Amino acid sequence: MTAFAAPRFMIQIRKKSGGNTMLKQVLAAVALTGMVTAAQAQTVNVTVITTLSGPQAALGEQIRDGFQLAVDQMGGKLGGLPVKLTVIDDELKPDVAVTKIRGLLESGHQDFVVGPVFSVVKAAIFKPITDAGVFLISPNAGLSTFAGKACNKNLFVTSYQNDQPHSVSGQYATEKGYKRAFIIAPNYQAGRDALTGFKSRFKGEVVAEDYVPLNQMDMQSEIAKIADAKPDVVFVFLPGGLGINFVKQYRQAGLTTIPVLSTFTVDESTLPAEGDAAIGFYSGTNWAPNMDNPTNKAFVAAFEKKYNYVPATYAAQVYDTAMLIDSAVKSAGLDHDKLQKALEKADFASVRGSFKFGTNHYPVQDFYLAQVAKRPDGKLQTEIRSKVLTQDVDTYAAECHMQ
Amino acid sequence: MTLLIVQALNGFQLGMLLFLIAAGLTLVFGVMNFVNLAHGVQYMLGAYLGVAFSRIAGGFWSALALASVTAGAFGLLLERLIFRHLYARSELDQVLATFGVIITLNEGVRLLWGSAPLELPMPDALSSSFQLMPGLRYPIYRVALAASGLVVAGALALVVNHTRAGMLIRAGASNQEMVSALGVDIGRLFRLVFGVGAMLAGFAGVLAAPLVSVEPGMGENLLILAFVVIVIGGIGSIRGAFVAAVIVGLVDTLGRALITDLAKALLSGPTSARVGPALASMLIYLVMALVLAVRPAGLFPART
Numbered sequence: 001m002t003a004f005a006a007p008r009f010m011i012q013i014r015k016k017s018g019g020n021t022m023l024k025q026v027l028a029a030v031a032l033t034g035m036v037t038a039a040q041a042q043t044v045n046v047t048v049i050t051t052l053s054g055p056q057a058a059l060g061e062q063i064r065d066g067f068q069l070a071v072d073q074m075g076g077k078l079g080g081l082p083v084k085l086t087v088i089d090d091e092l093k094p095d096v097a098v099t100k101i102r103g104l105l106e107s108g109h110q111d112f113v114v115g116p117v118f119s120v121v122k123a124a125i126f127k128p129i130t131d132a133g134v135f136l137i138s139p140n141a142g143l144s145t146f147a148g149k150a151c152n153k154n155l156f157v158t159s160y161q162n163d164q165p166h167s168v169s170g171q172y173a174t175e176k177g178y179k180r181a182f183i184i185a186p187n188y189q190a191g192r193d194a195l196t197g198f199k200s201r202f203k204g205e206v207v208a209e210d211y212v213p214l215n216q217m218d219m220q221s222e223i224a225k226i227a228d229a230k231p232d233v234v235f236v237f238l239p240g241g242l243g244i245n246f247v248k249q250y251r252q253a254g255l256t257t258i259p260v261l262s263t264f265t266v267d268e269s270t271l272p273a274e275g276d277a278a279i280g281f282y283s284g285t286n287w288a289p290n291m292d293n294p295t296n297k298a299f300v301a302a303f304e305k306k307y308n309y310v311p312a313t314y315a316a317q318v319y320d321t322a323m324l325i326d327s328a329v330k331s332a333g334l335d336h337d338k339l340q341k342a343l344e345k346a347d348f349a350s351v352r353g354s355f356k357f358g359t360n361h362y363p364v365q366d367f368y369l370a371q372v373a374k375r376p377d378g379k380l381q382t383e384i385r386s387k388v389l390t391q392d393v394d395t396y397a398a399e400c401h402m403q
Numbered sequence: 404m405t406l407l408i409v410q411a412l413n414g415f416q417l418g419m420l421l422f423l424i425a426a427g428l429t430l431v432f433g434v435m436n437f438v439n440l441a442h443g444v445q446y447m448l449g450a451y452l453g454v455a456f457s458r459i460a461g462g463f464w465s466a467l468a469l470a471s472v473t474a475g476a477f478g479l480l481l482e483r484l485i486f487r488h489l490y491a492r493s494e495l496d497q498v499l500a501t502f503g504v505i506i507t508l509n510e511g512v513r514l515l516w517g518s519a520p521l522e523l524p525m526p527d528a529l530s531s532s533f534q535l536m537p538g539l540r541y542p543i544y545r546v547a548l549a550a551s552g553l554v555v556a557g558a559l560a561l562v563v564n565h566t567r568a569g570m571l572i573r574a575g576a577s578n579q580e581m582v583s584a585l586g587v588d589i590g591r592l593f594r595l596v597f598g599v600g601a602m603l604a605g606f607a608g609v610l611a612a613p614l615v616s617v618e619p620g621m622g623e624n625l626l627i628l629a630f631v632v633i634v635i636g637g638i639g640s641i642r643g644a645f646v647a648a649v650i651v652g653l654v655d656t657l658g659r660a661l662i663t664d665l666a667k668a669l670l671s672g673p674t675s676a677r678v679g680p681a682l683a684s685m686l687i688y689l690v691m692a693l694v695l696a697v698r699p700a701g702l703f704p705a706r707t
Contacts, residue, residue, distance in 0.1 A: 053510065055620045057518035187680045210663065211680035215624040217615045220413045220545070221656050227539035228406045244520055244616035252525075252614075254532055254540030273520035273616050309519070 042334055043082045046325065047104055048318075049097065049115035049125065052089035056240060058269050059117050059314050060089070063139060065307050066315035067114060070322030073302065078322065079329025090116050094124035101125045110134045111334055114321055117314065119143045119162065119190065130154040133336060135343065137325065139318035142362065144193075148396035151360040153403055156343055158321045158355075159313070160286055161362050161394035162190070166197030168284030168367040168388045169235050169261035175388070179204045182231040184222055186242060187211035194237035194263060207231050212242065219246040223253045231258060239264045244273045251277035266372050268312035271380040278372045278380060286363075287316045287352050288370045288382045296351040310381050316351050323348040324355075360400035364393050405536040410660040411653060412535075416545050418652025419552025423607035424625055425632040425644040426559060427600020433576040433639020433705050435593050437490055438497045441481070441504040442629070443622030445601045449474045449608025450617045451512055454521045463526035463613075471606040478601020482594060490593075509619045518619065523612035548610050555603065556645050563641050572596060576639035576705040628655075631687055635694045637701025646702060651687050658686035 048067050051060030064087055071083055088104065090097035097116065104110065105128060112135045116122055122141040129136040130152045138157045146152060147161045173181060181204055185191030195209055207229050210222055219242070226234055238246050243265035250260065259282060266274065266281040268289065289300045289310055299319055303311045311319075327348035332338035346356050358364045367389040370382035428442045452470035457463060485504060489497045524530075525544050532540035563569035571592055574582045583589045608622075615621065632651050636643025663679035670678060694702065 053513070055618055057513065057619075058520070061518055187684070212659075213680070213684050217611075217621075217624060218413065218417055218656075220416075221410055221660050224406055224409045224413065224536075224539060225660065227536060230538060241520060241616040241618050241621070244618075245614070248522075248616075249614060252532065252540075252542040252544075255538065257538075270520065270616075273522045273618075275522045275524070 043084045044078050044112070044325070044329055044334065045084050045086075045108070045110045046078065046112045046114060047086040047088060047110055049088040049090050049101065049113060049121070051092045051117050051121070052087075054092050056092055056117070059140075059240075059312075062269060062312055062314035063115060063117055063318045066139075066303070066311065066318035067322050069299075069303055069306055069315075070319050070326070072306075074326060078326045079331075079333075081329060081334070088115075090118075090121045090125075092118055092121065094120055097121045098124045098128060101128050105129070105132045105134065111339075112137055112325055114139060114318065114325075116141060126152075126155065135339065137321050137343075139321045140314055144394075144396050147360050147362050147394055148399035149401075151400035151402055153340055153361075156324070156357065156361045158324060158363060159317045160365070160367075161396065162193060163197040163200070164367060164389075164392060164394055165263045165284045165286070166194045166237060167201045168369065169263065169282070170198040170201030172282075172284070172369050172386075172388050173198075173233050173235065173261060174201060174203045176233075178232040180207045180229075180231045181205070181233050181235055182208050182210070182226050182229055183235040184210045184212065184246075185237040186214045186239070188214060191237060195235075198235050198237075202235075204232070212238075214242070216242065217245055219249050220253070222246070223249055223255065226258065227253065227255060234258055234260045236260060236262045236265050238262070240270065244270050247274045247281060248277045261369075266382065268310040268381060269314070271372065271382075272309070275380075276374070279374060281372045282385075283370045283372070283382050284367060284388065285313060285370050285382065286365055286367055287313050288368065288384045289316075290381065290383045291351065291353065293351070293353045295349040296353070299351045310379055320348070320350050320352065320355060323350070358393050358397045359402060360394075360397045361402070362394055362397065364391055366390055367392055406660075407657075409535055409539065409541070410657055412541070412545075412549075414653035414656030415649060416549040416552075416652070417656055418649040419549045419556075420607055420611055421625070421628055421632050421652055422552050422645055422648035423555060423610070424604050425629040425636070425648055426555070426641060427596075427603045428629050429633040429636065429638055429640065429644045430572065430576075430596045431600050432633060434572055434579070434596050435490060435575075436579065437486065438494050438501065439486065440498060440501040440626065441508070442600070442604055443624075443626030444505055444508045445474055445478055445604035445622070446608040446611075446625055447512065447617075447619070447622035448477060448508070449605030450523070450612040450621065451516055451521070451608075452605065453609035453612050454523045454617055455516075457523055463524070466523075467606070467609045470609045471602050474605020474608070475598045475602030478605075479594060479598045481601075482597045486597070505623070513619045520616040520618040523609070523617060525613040544613060548614075551610065555606075556641075559641050560645075568592075568595065573705070628687070631691050633701075635691050635701055637698075637704040639705030640701070640703040643701055643703035643705075650690065654690050655687050659683040662686065 050063040051057055088100050113129050114137050117140050119141040122143055136155050140159045142157050142159050142161045146155055183195050185194045261282045263284050266278045266283050271278055328339050328342035332342035344357055356364055366387055368384045369386050369388050371385050373383045374380055424446055431437055431439050449470050452473050453466045456469040457466035489500050529544040529547050532542045535541040571587055575592055632647045633644055636647030662683045666679035
């Protein structure tokens with residue numbers, strides 16, 4: 001147990017002296033006396049790369065805040081080792097992200113990079129990070145590209161494979177016996193993937209497949225089309241401002257009878273702007289703030305106390321990511337190969353209740369249908385209504401042969 | 404058929420919103436020969452100020468008045484601090500500097516109000532809706548928005564065509580040096596035009612806030628459309644801005660509503676799902692190209 005006692009002792013020294021020289025002297029002394037090995041005296045170098053400027057910064061801030069909360073709760077340590085945490089803003093620009101990541105990797109040793117929010121950024125930073133032998137742990141973006149043949153031992157995804165949340169709504173619509181669906185997404189790759197994900201599990205007829213420009217602000221035209229088509233169910237993937245506009249205008253148009261299933265349209269990042277108009281909308285998800293397990297209850301309470309807003313899946317997934325790193329470092333130290341084995345075990349208490357990785361380092365987990373509701377304190381949140389997919393493995397995992 | 408009428412109404416209402424923004428833009432561009440990319444920021448500012456004032460003062464109407472005036476005053480402040488120094492510079496300098504203003508103000512708004520989008524509730528008096536077609540209720544607020552666009556258009560037309568200030572604005576738009584040579588304080592005229600333009604954009608921002616999400620960068624989407632409007636309408640012309648705003652609003656909305664179906668009818672399978680939306684997004688630019696080919700100075704050129 002001396003191994004654990006020693007680093008804690010060193011931290012106190014560092015705080016008191018405030019300087020590096022003193023720390024080094026103490027380290028040297030301690031190492032000489034043979035109380036600790038060099039590995040145990042190291043710090044964990046973690047970099048969080050997320051979007052902190054531009055219209056989508058609200059999502060990126062959840063990533064930053066969720067990770068910071070976990071590190072703070074553990075007294076500035078992960079796995080018992082002190083953390084050197086760097087936060088990088090990717091500006092949602094792949095070129096900027098790559099430049100910053102290259103600079104980071106050249107400037108010193110990194111153990112983990114956590115991020116990003118968006119798949120476009122992930123596609124760009126994946127290679128420089130994994131090639132450098134650094135673990136990239138993705139708390140949100142779950143590109144299919146790296147889930148199948150191109151899976152990588154240095155990549156772990158703690159969110160989902162991108163298709164999965166959308167297929168939840170398709171599965172639910174089929175189970176409910178909805179015959180006619182009106183589906184809408186923005187006109188870009190992720191939008192097309194979302195609708196493909198929905199259709200992969202929806203057995204009924206798709207009466208209209210509508211693609212809107214990413215910067216469209218008035219959704220009234222789509223809403224009129226929905227009223228005209230009279231579908232049994234509507235499925236939308238309208239992230240950010242698009243979703244806010246849709247939700248408000250849908251309610252204003254009085255379309256109360258047609259249920260709306262969605263992904264990333266009504267979540268805790270957009271609910272404050274959508275207001276009461278969002279109550280009753282459904283969302284396919286792997287987590288919700290009201291999920292009933294002690295880890296989650298403690299997480300949500302601590303998060304709201306510290307940041308004064310309700311966490312969304314982004315914050316929950318990155319909190320799990322911090323716990324995952326904590327568990328791995330605790331059992332394996334900072335040895336790369338041992339760390340990989342320890343990460344694969346995912347031996348930590350997840351806010352999602354249970355958590356495990358598939359062979360491709362993407363999660364195998366349950367998916368739920370959640371619904372927007374008002375809490376007793378007046379704030380809005382999504383709440384789990386039913387489990388739709390049990391221990392779902394993404395469709396690409398079979399193609400992955402991990403080296 | 405009813406669907407078509409509903410879509411036309413939506414298009415007209417988008418047109419009115421565009422007009423409120425384009426009116427200021429076209430005058431500033433036309434009279435001062437100044438390319439102000441930061442005009443969309445005024446719209447965003449209006450929306451944010453609307454939210455802020457409704458929280459402080461309570462109520463939509465006082466927020467609308469206070470936010471419009473403050474946005475106008477802020478526009479004047481920007482004019483005094485930054486834009487004034489750019490009038491004599493090249494258009495590239497103007498574009499660069501005003502683009503810098505966009506970035507600064509977008510991040511400033513983020514610092515003040517945070518990244519998360521905000522909400523401005525509709526005024527109670529206008530929050531009801533009426534049955535327009537089976538299953539679809541149309542909010543009265545949207546009708547009011549379109550109506551206020553019409554009122555502003557009427558008022559501007561009156562001012563521009565029947566007052567002394569309006570005469571000077573028209574004169575300034577067609578020949579700035581001559582107006583100045585005749586002893587008119589062109590600087591004061593500029594400030595008047597600039598303040599009113601900024602105020603109208605702020606006014607449009609507050610009006611749009613209950614319908615759309617209030618977030619940093621919300622002005623840029625509309626700014627591009629507003630530029631299309633003033634290019635089609637003829638730079639410096641209020642009448643042109645009005646007509647072009649209605650055209651752009653209708654073409655954009657109806658195009659998106661109809662082209663997808665048209666593409667589906669003509670093409671088949673997955674191609675139609677891709678061609679339709681792509682074509683719909685291009686439509687207003689095609690219209691602009693067409694107008695420019697036939698009338699290079701726009702529909703109602705102020706300068707001859």
